[in-house]
Amino acid sequence: MSVLQGARIVVGVAGGIAAYKAADLVSKLVQAGALVDVILTAHAREFVTPLTFGALSQRPVWADLWEPTGMAAARHIELAAAAQALLVAPATANTIARLAHGLADDMLAAVALATTAPLLIAPAMEHHMLQHPATQANLALLAARGAHIIPPETGRLASGEIGTGRLPETATLLGALRQVVGRGGDLAGRRVVVTAGGTQEALDPVRYIGNRSSGRQGFALAEAARDRGAQVTLIAGATALPTPYGVTRIDALTAAAMRAAVLAACVEADALVMSAAVADFTPIAVAEHKIKKREVASSDGADLVLRLQRTPDILADLDAVRAQYPGLIRVGFAAETREVAAAGRDKLARKGLDLVVANDVSQPDSGFGSATNTVTLFHKDGRTEALPSLPKTAVAAHIWDAVVALLAQR
Numbered sequence: 001m002s003v004l005q006g007a008r009i010v011v012g013v014a015g016g017i018a019a020y021k022a023a024d025l026v027s028k029l030v031q032a033g034a035l036v037d038v039i040l041t042a043h044a045r046e047f048v049t050p051l052t053f054g055a056l057s058q059r060p061v062w063a064d065l066w067e068p069t070g071m072a073a074a075r076h077i078e079l080a081a082a083a084q085a086l087l088v089a090p091a092t093a094n095t096i097a098r099l100a101h102g103l104a105d106d107m108l109a110a111v112a113l114a115t116t117a118p119l120l121i122a123p124a125m126e127h128h129m130l131q132h133p134a135t136q137a138n139l140a141l142l143a144a145r146g147a148h149i150i151p152p153e154t155g156r157l158a159s160g161e162i163g164t165g166r167l168p169e170t171a172t173l174l175g176a177l178r179q180v181v182g183r184g185g186d187l188a189g190r191r192v193v194v195t196a197g198g199t200q201e202a203l204d205p206v207r208y209i210g211n212r213s214s215g216r217q218g219f220a221l222a223e224a225a226r227d228r229g230a231q232v233t234l235i236a237g238a239t240a241l242p243t244p245y246g247v248t249r250i251d252a253l254t255a256a257a258m259r260a261a262v263l264a265a266c267v268e269a270d271a272l273v274m275s276a277a278v279a280d281f282t283p284i285a286v287a288e289h290k291i292k293k294r295e296v297a298s299s300d301g302a303d304l305v306l307r308l309q310r311t312p313d314i315l316a317d318l319d320a321v322r323a324q325y326p327g328l329i330r331v332g333f334a335a336e337t338r339e340v341a342a343a344g345r346d347k348l349a350r351k352g353l354d355l356v357v358a359n360d361v362s363q364p365d366s367g368f369g370s371a372t373n374t375v376t377l378f379h380k381d382g383r384t385e386a387l388p389s390l391p392k393t394a395v396a397a398h399i400w401d402a403v404v405a406l407l408a409q410r
């Protein structure tokens with residue numbers, strides 16, 4: 001279940017050109033199961049209408065503290081008390097200044113003062129406005145008070161210039177909210193390491209031996225752990241996926257780089273989930289220049305013979321780290337195309353793991369690239385859990401449930 005299911009989120013929209021993007025944010029929040037109360041500043045209403053936000057949130061939209069019914073005046077305290085998070089997106093330079101100085105001159109500013117819920121600010125403005133010492137000082141003041149400043153992105157601004165000041169994508173804003181709402185979860189205070197994606201072993205400067213891993217299961221694991229309060233290090237091989245918000249990503253494209261990154265990241269970690277597809281073999285020598293057809297020396301000039309050597313066994317090498325930090329929970333993946341159960345059990349025993357997640361990657365709805373996965377969990381206490389075909393996010397939740405149980409036994 002999404003951490004946003006049933007969460008009370010207040011979205012404050014200020015009068016910036018990116019106000020239209022807040023409609024998509026509210027729509028996605030509602031789709032994730034959140035109860036969303038939207039507050040528009042008076043200037044936001046110059047850009048977007050309450051009608052749009054009311055239709056998307058299916059709740060009243062709060063715009064005017066001075067509404068003659070007096071409803072909004074009382075409502076701001078109610079909203080402030082109920083909120084699990086207040087996200088201001090887009091946050092204008094003006095609203096950032098008002099919040100930094102504790103003004104309460106409209107509904108949004110009044111709720112921001114009255115709530116004890118975490119405050120998230122997504123600044124969006126022309127780059128000189130953002131870089132102005134006044135704006136920077138206001139943001140620093142808010143951050144020092146514990147507000148989460150979601151860094152604006154660099155790219156084309158509404159002015160036509162390229163610079164920093166763009167409102168981040170909806171997925172990033174959602175990631176920030178999920179992290180904040182989930183921070184008291186059952187992995188709070190835990191440090192976890194997740195590996196994801198496939199490795200690429202170079203043959204020459206332009207070619208490599210790779211595999212079909214997309215990284216989706218590993219990225220889903222990283223996001224799920226973040227949403228349960230963990231501090232997450234994601235060691236990524238080859239993947240096209242964007243870095244989840246709030247996750248520390250380390251790129252490690254080869255088996256050797258992944259080994260080094262895992263060993264370093266696991267120092268003082270609580271759990272390691274190795275979902276990356278790491279090459280078992282790597283070329284003995286990498287050609288300095290692109291291998292050319294006509295230069296390949298073989299009996300008839302038609303064949304190229306590659307000599308490969310075993311890559312290091314990362315889990316075996318981790319024993320030295322475990323000697324220092326014996327509590328590290330280790331979860332391995334077994335991506336197989338036949339005799340999945342036997343392979344899973346064998347890996348559990350052979351590598352002395354706490355849990356093995358085995359899947360048959362030859363199935364269309366399971367494994368590489370697909371949105372779903374059909375896995376069997378092999379626990380070290382002998383239990384076997386065969387899960388049905390599930391979204392990778394749901395598989396991730398099962399794996400973290402098992403890790404939480406193991407952590408509790410430590």
Ligand SMILES: Cc1cc2nc3c(=O)[nH]c(=O)nc-3n(C[C@H](O)[C@H](O)[C@H](O)COP(=O)(O)O)c2cc1C
Nearest residue numbers: 014015016017018041043044092093094095124125
């Ligand atoms: C067309 C237009 C676009 C604007 N875009 C931004 C913007 O992206 N960011 C910003 O900080 N201010 C922007 N402003 C200025 C704000 O609208 C102005 O500072 C206003 O007072 C903000 O009020 P509020 O913060 O209470 O919503 C823009 C103004 C206009 C007319």
